[in-house]
Amino acid sequence: MIRIDKELIFSLIEKNGFRSVGLSAPDGILYKLPELAREIENRYPGTSVFVFLEATYGTCDLQNAEADRLNLDAVFNIGHSTDIPKMGSKTFLIRAEYDVDVEAAMATAAEVLRSHGYTRVGLITTSNYGGAMARAEAILTAAGFEVVKSKPFPSLFEGQVFGCNYYAPRNSNAEAFLFIGQSMFHAAGIYLSTLKPTYLVDPHFGEVTDVKEEGDKMYKKAVLGIYKAKGGDKFGIIVGLREGQSFRAKGEWFRTRLSQLGKVATLMALRDISPARINLIRDYDAFIELGCPRIPMADRGFEKPILSYPQGLALVRLFEGKDIGDIFNMNVWA
Ligand code: SF4
Known part of the structure; x- marks a missing residue:
């Protein structure tokens, strides 16, 4: 509830x-x-x-x-x-916030951590499970683990992440992370941002899942999208029209840089960045969307490659003859 x-x-x-x-x-x-x-x-x-x-x-x-x-x-x-x-x-x-009892899930998580020999653990969640963090920490501490405190991103609580902000785990020296909640996307995001073992701890079903397999799939898909886009010449740069997703200056930067690199780049604006709208622009080869980095990670029927902001930066790096870099630095606010 x-x-x-x-x-x-x-x-x-x-x-x-x-x-x-x-x-x-x-x-x-x-x-x-x-x-x-x-x-x-x-x-x-x-x-x-x-x-x-x-x-x-x-x-x-x-x-x-x-x-x-x-x-x-x-x-x-x-x-x-x-x-x-x-x-x-x-x-x-x-x-x-969900009223959840974390006992069963945390007991399983403690067993999993112990079986891998991890002792220093980071606890991460989203705002809907903030109230469960204190109990989860107490259970881990009583079981002999060190719960590592990470510096919170300004305005977020200790251990809070967004799908576009993994500041807390990226600034933690934990050996492994437990993500409390049900979102595989957020849990995999922790793994992809830190490359450290991460487990999804679902307090509703008492289940614990290693997110590596799902995270590796997301990574491959993201890299594939960048390399597919690299074959293109015409790019749509989509600035989001949602209030906090409107990064016009970043859009202008992409348009200028891609033009300097001999590409065609056109600024576009859209509120719901969906296949139904993007697929109408048939003669463009790929899109860089500056709204939400989650959008390209969901398989939603885009006919052309669609890249997030950090993927777009990686594309520019490839055009410049550099390596792909850190494509899951999704702290777009940091
Ligand atoms: S940009 Fe996307 S991931 Fe970030 S807060 Fe908005 S919806 Fe969540």
Whole structure:
């Protein structure tokens, strides 16, 4: 079960006198929002609440502009929290955490770590499992492991990662990592960013999975995409239109550099970077998308190679006659 920090929402409404607010959340939590909207409207008569049905993928994906368009006082973005309470002019980040019992999964994880001889372990997770970290650490410590503290990225909590920010594991001297949650993508991202053994610890099912096989597949796919793109002459440089994914300066840099290297490069802009839109541009050979580095990693039916920002940098390095470099340095904010 997921617990939304409704008390924070109520106190923000009361403190600020908000009369019209929006609610947004990732798909897995979206079904809870209409009920929450009714609860707010019943509790604060005269208040209007909009449920945003648009996808929201992360802290990068806010609705400040939409809030202005609808003339809302605030938007509560639920389920993508950091230590920063407010992002932009109107969006408040609201914590939503799974109520999970980590005992069984951590006992299995301890056995796995012991069987490999690892003693110094890093604990990593996303915001939805932040509350489980203290118990997980206590279990590991009691089992004789050293839980290594890593320097958190500014505004993220100890051990928190995003799909585009692996600062915590990259700045840790742990021998191996445990990722608490269900996202293979995040767990494999830790492995790919650090090349250290990483295990997905799923507290819902009590399962522990070594992510190496999946991570190696992702690495090969990413490298293959870069080499396929290298055969091209015409590149689309896609700047994301989601609020926190809009890296125009990076787009301009790619256009200039690729042009200097004798390629055709065109700036494009898109909100939902999906095959349905990209595949319409048939006479371009490959695309570099600057929105979210997760997009090229999912096999979603793109007809032409589509590269993330670090993959795009690798492509430029290859055109310059250099090696491919670190293609999973996904700390695009760092
Ligand atoms: S850019 Fe992608 S990985 Fe990063 S926060 Fe946004 S949705 Fe998550």
